[in-house]
Amino acid sequence: MKKRTKKIEIMTTQEEYEQLLQRKTKPRLAEWIRETCLNQKPKKKVATVDPLLLYELNKIGVNLNQIAKKIQYSKNNIEWLIEIIHIEQQLTCLLENDH
Secondary structure: OOOOOOOOOOEEEEEHHHHHHHOOOOOOOOHHHHHHHOOOOOOOOOOOOOHHHHHHHHHHHHHHHHHHHHHHOOOOHHHHHHHHHHHHHHHHHHHHHOO
């Protein structure tokens, strides 16, 4: 297999990006785009995962990334840490009530 050395960047709106995430049938968006646009054969069968679950997990990841960036560039990290602890406590409470 040849090594991929070329990078393509495209700009999308948030809505377009979310539509791509919802339509993809592969765990990785880049793999799905290559297969779709270049009519490539899938490498191997991947266990089917609910696209809605992948979409929700991606949203969580995006939110965590935004939090990390704000903490990194924030002058007052203590307020952010307090907020994160508060969120963690709320999630723990939700998990305990769910069981």
